[in-house]
Amino acid sequence: MKAQESTFKKILKYLKPYSFKIILSVFFALITSMLTLLIPIFIGKAVDSIIGVNQVDFKKLITYLLYIGVFVVTIALFQWCLSSLNNHIVNKVSNKLRNDCFNKINNLTMAYLDKQENGNIVSIIINDVEVFKDGLLLGFTQLFTGIITIVGTLAIMVYYNFYIALMVFLLTPISFFVARFISKRIYSMFKKQAEIIGKQTSFIEEIIQNQKVVHSFSMQKEMEEKFDKINKELLECSMKASFYSSLTNPLTRFVNALVYASVAIVGAILILNGSFSLTPGLLTTFLSYANQYTKPFNEISGVVTEMQNAFACAQRVFNLLDEKELADESQLLDVLLKGDVTIKDVYFSYSKDKPLIENFNVKVKQGQKVAIVGKTGCGKTTLINLLMKFYPIDAGNIYYDDYNLKDIKAKSLRNNIGMVLQETWLKSGTIKENICFGRKDASDEEIKNVLEKSHCDSFINLLPNKIDTIINEDGGILSLGQKQLLCIARLMLCKPPILILDEATSNIDTRTEIKIQEAFNELMKGKTSFIVAHRLSTIINADIIIVMDKGHIVEIGNHHTLLEKNGFYANLFNSQFDNKEERT
Numbered sequence: 001m002k003a004q005e006s007t008f009k010k011i012l013k014y015l016k017p018y019s020f021k022i023i024l025s026v027f028f029a030l031i032t033s034m035l036t037l038l039i040p041i042f043i044g045k046a047v048d049s050i051i052g053v054n055q056v057d058f059k060k061l062i063t064y065l066l067y068i069g070v071f072v073v074t075i076a077l078f079q080w081c082l083s084s085l086n087n088h089i090v091n092k093v094s095n096k097l098r099n100d101c102f103n104k105i106n107n108l109t110m111a112y113l114d115k116q117e118n119g120n121i122v123s124i125i126i127n128d129v130e131v132f133k134d135g136l137l138l139g140f141t142q143l144f145t146g147i148i149t150i151v152g153t154l155a156i157m158v159y160y161n162f163y164i165a166l167m168v169f170l171l172t173p174i175s176f177f178v179a180r181f182i183s184k185r186i187y188s189m190f191k192k193q194a195e196i197i198g199k200q201t202s203f204i205e206e207i208i209q210n211q212k213v214v215h216s217f218s219m220q221k222e223m224e225e226k227f228d229k230i231n232k233e234l235l236e237c238s239m240k241a242s243f244y245s246s247l248t249n250p251l252t253r254f255v256n257a258l259v260y261a262s263v264a265i266v267g268a269i270l271i272l273n274g275s276f277s278l279t280p281g282l283l284t285t286f287l288s289y290a291n292q293y294t295k296p297f298n299e300i301s302g303v304v305t306e307m308q309n310a311f312a313c314a315q316r317v318f319n320l321l322d323e324k325e326l327a328d329e330s331q332l333l334d335v336l337l338k339g340d341v342t343i344k345d346v347y348f349s350y351s352k353d354k355p356l357i358e359n360f361n362v363k364v365k366q367g368q369k370v371a372i373v374g375k376t377g378c379g380k381t382t383l384i385n386l387l388m389k390f391y392p393i394d395a396g397n398i399y400y401d402d403y404n405l406k407d408i409k410a411k412s413l414r415n416n417i418g419m420v421l422q423e424t425w426l427k428s429g430t431i432k433e434n435i436c437f438g439r440k441d442a443s444d445e446e447i448k449n450v451l452e453k454s455h456c457d458s459f460i461n462l463l464p465n466k467i468d469t470i471i472n473e474d475g476g477i478l479s480l481g482q483k484q485l486l487c488i489a490r491l492m493l494c495k496p497p498i499l500i501l502d503e504a505t506s507n508i509d510t511r512t513e514i515k516i517q518e519a520f521n522e523l524m525k526g527k528t529s530f531i532v533a534h535r536l537s538t539i540i541n542a543d544i545i546i547v548m549d550k551g552h553i554v555e556i557g558n559h560h561t562l563l564e565k566n567g568f569y570a571n572l573f574n575s576q577f578d579n580k581e582e583r584t
Contacts, residue, residue: 007315011136014096018089022140025089028082029144035071035078037152040288042067048281086140094133100321101125107325110390111350119202124320127201128194128313135310138303146296146303153293157286164270164286167262168293174255189241191312196234198316203230241309256295263290332409337400337416339366339497339528341387346396348386356382357551360396364544366497369529371539373572374548380532383548384500387530389413400498418496422503424483431460432467434486438494446493454489456482499529536573545569 015022046064049057102125105113157165207214207223214223267283346360357379364370372380385391386398389410398405400413418438426434435450436442447467451457459482463469471478478486491499517538533539540559547555547562547569554568562569 007311007318010318011314014093018092021085021089025082025085025140026144028078028085030148032075032078032082033145033148033152035075036149037156039068039071040285043288044281044285047284048279083141086137089140090133090137093136094129097129097317098125101317104321108323109326112323117202119205120198123198123201124316127197128316131313132310132317135306138306142303149292149296153289157289160282164263164266167266168259168290171259171262186241186244186308189237190309191315193237193241194313194316196237200230200234203227260287260290263287329409333403333407334412335403335408337497340401341528342399344397346398347394348382348391349394355551360553362546362553362556364528366528367526368543369524369531371531371533371542371545372548373533373536373545378548379551380548381502384502384530384532387500388417388419416496417498417500418491418494419500420487420491424487426471426473426483426486428472430468430470431486435490435493437490442493450489450492454485454492456485456489497527499524499527501529502532503534
């Protein structure tokens with residue numbers, strides 16, 4: 001219950017800017033409901049005006065029918081206004097929710113994003129927000145009118161006949177009992193259902209993105225079995241939720257029939273006894289009110305079911321929005337770096353019980369080329385994450401020039417660092433848009449120059465629309481090597497003072513790699529460069545080679561001094577050449 005109360009308060013905050021429109025919506029609902037309540041009165045009077053032989057009062061009958069016609073047209077108009085206004089409100093709220101969620105993603109810590117399944121986050125932003133919107137729309141459209149109809153109907157019935165109204169009122173708790181019985185059970189079920197849908201979406205996204213891997217290892221059957229397991233879990237959960245939610249309609253209809261029958265029987269008895277001046281027309285009015293009185297309970301019960309689902313989805317949305325964001329950096333420094341980097345007594349681990357980088361110290365001067373080598377999992381990429389301020393260090397300090405990393409804005413820092421990863425990243429759009437991603441103001445001459453230096457022009461000129469060729473996020477017709485060349489060209493265009501290359505030439509053939517290395521050597525003149533490499537032949541000319549093992553620096557020096565030590569680096573280097581000789 002506390003979670004639901006907290007979610008409800010957060011929903012109210014999103015609704016607060018639309019307070020006037022909500023009041024206007026309530027006003028439209030009030031007018032619609034009140035006019036709807038007047039119609040049975042005129043129907044009853046019309047019935048009384050035609051009872052008895054030769055006692056039909058056509059003048060009154062026509063007058064009452066005209067009133068009813070005017071009411072029906074007015075109700076239709078106000079209902080249209082009510083529906084349009086409510087749609088406007090919920091669409092605005094859902095639009096803001098999606099924007100907030102997307103903006104939140106851009107401000108979440110890497111630690112959170114690395115632990116989350118992408119499909120689950122996508123499901124929250126798209127599916128859960130949509131379910132919440134539908135539930136909110138039902139609440140506005142049916143909840144207001146339903147409550148007003150119930151209160152108004154009961155008040156009019158009390159005015160005309162207290163005893164029949166009392167009988168209807170005493171039967172009302174049955175409807176509340178039914179609604180409470182259902183709502184208590186379906187909230188947790190809908191919440192679990194939303195979680196499984198997120199899990200399923202994540203799995204589908206993962207499989208679609210990795211179809212080549214699945215087919216390469218002939219894992220289709222295993223993946224189908226895993227999907228069937230998730231799908232079966234969703235089926236069981238959905239069936240339970242559907243079962244309890246489907247109880248709403250028959251149970252409330254039973255209460256409706258009970259109230260209607262009670263009014264008809266008691267009213268007929270009172271007419272036969274001549275009690276309370278109850279006329280056939282007035283009984284007709286009461287029977288209409290009995291229907292109108294119980295109908296909102298049907299609608300409200302249905303709304304409660306949908307609202308429970310909406311609340312479960314809303315809670316997932318707000319859980320995302322409540323996640324810890326990156327620290328406020330408004331008071332930190334904007335800097336223009338030269339390239340000196342000092343790492344002093346740095347400690348870091350992803351999990352407190354599993355230490356990774358411990359007592360890490362190194363000093364790099366402007367313009368030096370630093371290579372980071374070591375076995376898989378030794379902490380090379382983790383060190384890059386710390387240099388880029390993707391993760392906060394646990395202890396120690398990193399200095400850029402004379403600035404402490406903790407005092408520099410992340411955006412400012414990353415404007416001074418160019419980074420190319422082993423995994424390429426491209427966005428949907430033209431090749432030109434991808435190359436200019438970091439510098440949208442680049443001139444055509446600069447772009448042409450960069451394409452030549454990165455050797456991208458050789459394959460771009462063969463494309464149908466050359467640099468204006470549209471590609472999707474996976475590169476479409478481009479090979480892995482071509483995609484990586486584009487990423488390298490994007491870095492060259494930015495010309496940052498510090499470079500980070502994490503296996504940047506891993507997907508490029510040896511011949512092209514030689515040309516790229518020449519371009520990199522020109523690019524890296526006067527710039528500090530950190531190069532993560534597994535192919536040690538590519539970093540022979542590095543000024544400093546940091547050899548890492550289990551988060552520690554085990555050796556440091558240049559290629560020749562490290563070979564002379566005949567230690568960890570020498571073993572790594574010689575093993576690569578031994579393997580090459582074995583293959584040849």
